[in-house]
Amino acid sequence: MQQVTHGPFDWPIADEEVRVALEEAYQDGSWGRYHGPHCEGLAEDLCERFACQKVLLCSSGTVGVELALRGFxxxxxxxxxxxxxxxxxxxxxxxxxxxxxxxxxxxxxTWCLDAELLESVGGEKIKAVIVSHLHGGLADMPRIMAIANQRGWSVVEDACQQPGASLGGRPVGSWGDAGVLSFGGSKLLTAGRGGAVLTSDAQVFQRMKIYADRGNQAFPLSELQAAVLRPQLKKLDLRNQVREQRVAEIRQATTELSEWLRPVVCRAATRPTYYKFAWSFVAAETRAELRDELIAQLQTAGAPLDAGFRGFARRSERRCRKHGLLAWSERLSQSTLVLHHPVLLAHKKAALQVGQVLNHMVGQLVS
Ligand SMILES: Cc1ncc(COP(=O)(O)O)c(C=O)c1O
Structure with missing residues (x-):
């Protein structure tokens, strides 16, 4: 069996500036305080980087999405x-x-909400839309925002997987009425846990703040977390450029099998980032077990690939309303392969080797 010889691919990677930030937070005592300069500084940095007026730091991306809905x-x-x-x-x-x-x-x-289908959704009760940029695909935000604005819906733009991506020259996370970032342990900007809600709507911000304030902050980000995030934010663009380059090389290495491995599409005027990079293993769109077989083989060979999300197509209609057949949501839930990002910052050879191993194994499975 072909093996990946350049793994394992750890995250987070060693970063001298993060170590210095940790040491400084120890020296100045901010590591143990409720309030201090780091959260304030991080909120300012994020406002600037993500072109928004207000930032609510919070305990996770998951809570961030909920806070945004409450803000609406x-x-x-x-x-x-x-x-x-x-x-x-x-x-x-x-x-x-x-x-x-x-x-x-x-x-x-793109693995993202289909803007054309959104146009055809009806319902007086609709208040908001959640749009996530997933797996290296970017949702069509200009069109989604135009539809939402026309109908009076508010939009949460979930940028947890793609901090630093841009669409039409504008940062992802700044298109929605609120944007959400995650600082979870596997994310491109990590503090182990944490998140942020970005908005330029003062009323949304105020509602979120009031909800989160229970005499103390109920979903806080700590000073220590903010301290380690600030140096990472400065390097985000540079690291994203390296990831982009590696993904281009991996795409190149897997073009031979494009009939079987359909990669996420990068549209004109978009610049995604890669927390995950997705392919649909086409044979598994109708035979789910093939994807699981492929992943088991890839993981045994040391390749950092995994299944995507399970999706909601099979959720009970008692819990949700379904607009149409959700055919692609269902297919992608059984055919998606995602490459984890740490390999993209590892040695150039590692990423290429993962592409080759993938090529080899898919070739064997479909021959
Ligand atoms: C698209 C998306 N939204 C939200 C989240 C939640 O982030 P967190 O782990 O910080 O709660 C994730 C985490 O993987 C994600 O991929």
């Missing part, structure tokens, strides 16, 4: 549109505020 005033009796293939916590966030999810299919080229 979404609650019982409301509906919130969500893609049929998305992060499971986003479905739960809608339920957590007491609203009902309305599922819309994804665009198979």
């Amino acid at each position: 005033g979404a609650g019982p009796g409301d509906e919130v549109v969500l893609a049929g293939y998305d992060f499971p916590g986003n479905f739960r966030a809608i339920e957590a505020v007491g609203a009902r999810p309305v599922l819309v299919d994804v665009d198979p080229a």
Whole structure:
């Protein structure tokens, strides 16, 4: 069996500036305080980097999405549109505020909410839309925002997987009425846990703040977390450029099998980032067991690939309203392969080798 010889691919990677930030937070005592300069500084940095006026730091991306919905005033009796293939916590966030999810299919080229289908969704109760940029694909935000604005819906733009990506020259996370970032342990900007909600709407910000303030902050980001995030934010663009280059090389290495491995599409005027990079293993769109077989083989060979999300196409209609058949959400839930990002910052040879191993194994499985 062909083996990947350049792994394992650890995350987070050693970073001298993070070590210095940790030491400084120890020296100045901010590591043990409720309030200090780091959270304030991080909020300012994020406002600048993500072109927004307000930032609410919080304990995770999952909570960030829920806070954004609360900021819009979404609650019982409301509906919130969500893609049929998305992060499971986003479905739960809608339920957590007491609203009902309305599922819309994804665009198979980008793994993201299909803007054309969004146009055809009806319903007086719809209050908001959650749009996630997933697996190296970017949602069509200009069109989604135009539809939402026309209907009076508020939009949460989930940028947890793609900090630093841009669309039409504008940072991802700044298109929606609120944007959400995650600083979870596997993310491109990591503090182990944490998140942020970005907005330029003072009323949304105020509602979120009031909800999160219970005499103390109920979903806080700590000074220590903020301290380690600030140096990472400075390097984000540089690291994203390296990831982009590696992905281009891996795409190149796997073009031979394009009939079997359909990669996420990067559209004109978009610049995605890569927390995950996705392919659909086409044979598994109708035979789910093939994807699981392939992943087991890849993982045994040391290749950092995994299955995508399970999607919501099979959720009970007691819990949600389904707009149409959700055919792609269903297919992608069984055929998606995702490459984890740490390999993209490892040795150049490692990424290429993963591409070659993938090529080899898919070739064997479909021959
Ligand atoms: C698209 C998306 N949204 C939200 C989240 C949640 O982030 P967190 O782990 O910080 O709660 C994730 C985490 O993987 C994600 O992929």
